[in-house]
Each structure stands twice: as C-alpha cells, then as structure tokens.
Amino acid sequence: MPGWKSNSRGPRSRGVPKALAEQVMVRDHFECQARLRGCAVIANEVDHVVPVFEGGNDELENLRAICSSCHREKTAGEATRARRRRRQPVWAKPHPGLL
DSSP: OTTOOEETTEEBOTTOOHHHHHHHHHHTTTBOSSOOTTOOSBOOEEEESSOGGGTOOSOGGGEEEEOHHHHHHHHHHHHHHHHHHHHSOGGGSOOGGGO
C-alpha cells in the first residue's frame, strides 16, 4: 500500500494485527484522522485513540489511521501526562476512606 511504513505486520502498528490495521486504513481512506500541527494528511501508521497504558484496547473503534508526524506529537503528549501522573506524591491522592 502506498505511503505505509511496513514491517512484518503491515502498516506500522505495535501489537495491532496486520489484517486489523489494514481494515483501519481502508475505513479511514488512508487519511490521517488526527490532523495535528505539521500533519502529512496521508496516514502511514495505526494509532490507539485511548492508549493501551490508559486502558485502551485493539478494538476497531479504538484504532485510527494517523501520519507519523501526528503520531509523534500525540505520543509525546501522552508521555508527558504519564510522567506527571508518576510524579504525583502519594500523599496528594485522597484516602479511599475519605471519598
């Protein structure tokens, strides 16, 4: 398929089966669904809308076609959120008995 960064699984997609990734690309007409700053418009990767580390899954509804540029920017934002969450001191979290 034109524009895909291929590996043995098809379009670049960590853990997403090739057949499912191809379904996503066809469904999204090979167009980036994120359209962030610097978007290449033509998708060459598959993205989890809700990241796996935040409870997302490999269901079709949670996957979208995305270009490398948008994927990098989205992933950087997710990494920042994860770092902030890890830095939150234990004492800042409410005690379960006080909820």
